[in-house]
Amino acid sequence: MQFVSINGVALHYQLIGAPEGKPVLVFANSLGTDFRIWRDVILRLVGDVAIVTYDMRGHGLSDIGTTPYSINDHTADIAGLLDYLEVRNAIICGLSVGGLVAQGLYAARPDLVRALILCDTAHKIGSAEMWTARIVALEQGGIEAIADGVLEKWFTPPFHKQRRDELAGYRNMLTRQAIGGYIGTCAALRDADFTTEASRITVPTICVVGDQDGSTPPEVVLSLAKLIPRSRYEVIKDAGHIPCVEQPEALTAVIRAFIDEFQLGEKA
Numbered sequence: 527m528q529f530v531s532i533n534g535v536a537l538h539y540q541l542i543g544a545p546e547g548k549p550v551l552v553f554a555n556s557l558g559t560d561f562r563i564w565r566d567v568i569l570r571l572v573g574d575v576a577i578v579t580y581d582m583r584g585h586g587l588s589d590i591g592t593t594p595y596s597i598n599d600h601t602a603d604i605a606g607l608l609d610y611l612e613v614r615n616a617i618i619c620g621l622s623v624g625g626l627v628a629q630g631l632y633a634a635r636p637d638l639v640r641a642l643i644l645c646d647t648a649h650k651i652g653s654a655e656m657w658t659a660r661i662v663a664l665e666q667g668g669i670e671a672i673a674d675g676v677l678e679k680w681f682t683p684p685f686h687k688q689r690r691d692e693l694a695g696y697r698n699m700l701t702r703q704a705i706g707g708y709i710g711t712c713a714a715l716r717d718a719d720f721t722t723e724a725s726r727i728t729v730p731t732i733c734v735v736g737d738q739d740g741s742t743p744p745e746v747v748l749s750l751a752k753l754i755p756r757s758r759y760e761v762i763k764d765a766g767h768i769p770c771v772e773q774p775e776a777l778t779a780v781i782r783a784f785i786d787e788f789q790l791g792e793k794a
């Protein structure tokens with residue numbers, strides 16, 4: 527296991543493959559998950575690109591640090607991690623809040639970003655009222671109180687019916703996150719609006735969404751794509767909010783096609 531202290535917070539990360547001579551693909555997780563959600567995409571890409579994954583602060587095995595957070599705290603962490611690994615010009619793939627972090631990273635440190643894969647995310651996710659209500663529910667009942675509702679958005683009805691063991695595992699992943707880190711990240715989501723930053727993105731970008739995403743539905747992700755000049759937009763069939771788990775083959779195909787179209791496979 528790999529850990530490094532960035533901004534006073536121990537981050538759990540993985541570097542797979544040598545960055546020398548290969549493009550680096552960096553994966554940022556969503557609220558209530560950790561880097562294990564990317565496994566089935568990574569397995570399909572390994573060898574072709576170098577890969578960095580990490581658990582966002584307050585998630586997985588990373589420290590919680592001081593809460594509540596802003597997206598800038600998360601952005602400073604990923605920037606610090608890439609500086610530590612001496613990675614520049616990376617392809618950043620962020621899911622949901624990870625996509626906001628990716629947009630923030632581009633705004634703060636464009637030298638680190640060669641291209642963006644914005645997965646089931648937006649320039650603004652939900653409303654302040656929605657996040658405030660979720661924080662109240664979490665303070666009263668813990669993550670267990672919101673877990674079933676969240677899982678309905680994460681995965682489609684067939685996943686719930688047919689992939690019960692995985693559903694139980696991902697429920698464990700969600701409910702076992704640190705409550706402080708989870709609430710801290712809800713506060714960051716409540717306060718985040720990257721409308722201006724998104725409109726200034728000039729690197730190759732693709733916005734991807736599951737056709738049954740209950741958190742950032744296709745029309746929301748399309749509105750992000752429309753904000754970003756010359757960006758691509760792609761819908762993954764039969765997927766909810768977490769296509770890297772539900773449809774890893776299809777998401778990997780989208781990532782590969784994007785890398786080929788913009789020749790991101792060549793070292794920058």
Ligand SMILES: O=C(O)CC1=CCC(=O)O1
Binds near residue numbers: 621622623624679
């Ligand atoms: O928990 C959800 O509703 C899904 C989600 C929103 C932001 C994020 O990262 O995940």
